[in-house]
Amino acid sequence: MVLKNKLNITQSSELARVEEKMTKQKAKELYDSGDIELAEVGTFKGLAYIHEYLFQDIYDFTGKIRDVNISKGGFRFAPVMYLSASLDYIDKMPQSTFDEIVEKYVEMNVAHPFCEGNGRSTRIWLDLIFKQELHQVVDWSLIDKEDYLLAMERSPIRDIEIKYLLKGALTDAIDSREIYTKGIDQSYYYEGYTTYTIEELPDEDQS
Numbered sequence: 641m642v643l644k645n646k647l648n649i650t651q652s653s654e655l656a657r658v659e660e661k662m663t664k665q666k667a668k669e670l671y672d673s674g675d676i677e678l679a680e681v682g683t684f685k686g687l688a689y690i691h692e693y694l695f696q697d698i699y700d701f702t703g704k705i706r707d708v709n710i711s712k713g714g715f716r717f718a719p720v721m722y723l724s725a726s727l728d729y730i731d732k733m734p735q736s737t738f739d740e741i742v743e744k745y746v747e748m749n750v751a752h753p754f755c756e757g758n759g760r761s762t763r764i765w766l767d768l769i770f771k772q773e774l775h776q777v778v779d780w781s782l783i784d785k786e787d788y789l790l791a792m793e794r795s796p797i798r799d800i801e802i803k804y805l806l807k808g809a810l811t812d813a814i815d816s817r818e819i820y821t822k823g824i825d826q827s828y829y830y831e832g833y834t835t836y837t838i839e840e841l842p843d844e845d846q847s
């Protein structure tokens with residue numbers, strides 16, 4: 641079953657390809673326009689801004705919390721009934737140390753506020769917290785896909801693995817556009833999107 645989308649695409653492989661192309665262009669625009677600076681750091685509001693920015697041309701539900709329960713690999717994300725309370729709680733979680741930031745990220749993943757696009761938008765959100773609070777960002781190209789996904793699967797019960805992976809990939813190169821673009825490509829690769837690299841795509845308004 642293909643998620644209902646604004647482009648009326650009914651074939652999952654086509655949706656994946658078009659979604660990758662359009663939203664990677666948006667991710668590039670988010671950075672190059674400086675709009676990324678407008679995202680509130682460490683709140684659901686900031687995450688919703690990023691989600692909407694990336695996915696608004698594809699889905700109706702962008703930036704809005706889901707109204708269905710979802711699970712992955714047998715793990716049930718926050719039930720709809722508690723989602724809004726959970727997001728209020730996460731907003732207030734501290735974010736001044738590395739451990740606090742990762743714990744906040746893990747909670748946001750457990751909340752999984754959107755029907756789709758949580759992984760890709762929450763990794764951008766995480767980097768903004770690291771950047772503001774620690775003056776570092778993650779070099780995602782240093783984190784292997786299988787290691788990452790296993791660590792995230794384990795994170796609700798034990799966050800030591802994701803902490804280890806993220807710690808080993810922090811870099812001081814916070815103003816490097818290349819770290820950002822390579823990070824987006826890696827983030828998409830984690831989710832199975834590997835048709836385009838962000839650099840080979842034309843800017844959004846030229847395509």
Ligand SMILES: Nc1ncnc2c1ncn2[C@@H]1O[C@H](COP(=O)(O)OP(=O)(O)O)[C@@H](O)[C@H]1O
Binds near residue numbers: 715760831
């Ligand atoms: N079994 C799991 N338990 C907890 N978190 C998971 C599990 N499987 C995947 N995840 C997290 O969910 C993210 C994928 O969520 P999803 O909404 O599909 O994002 P995207 O659309 O960007 O792929 C992964 O990147 C990972 O962080």
Ligand SMILES: [Mg+2]
Binds near residue numbers: 756757831
């Ligand atoms: Mg997905």
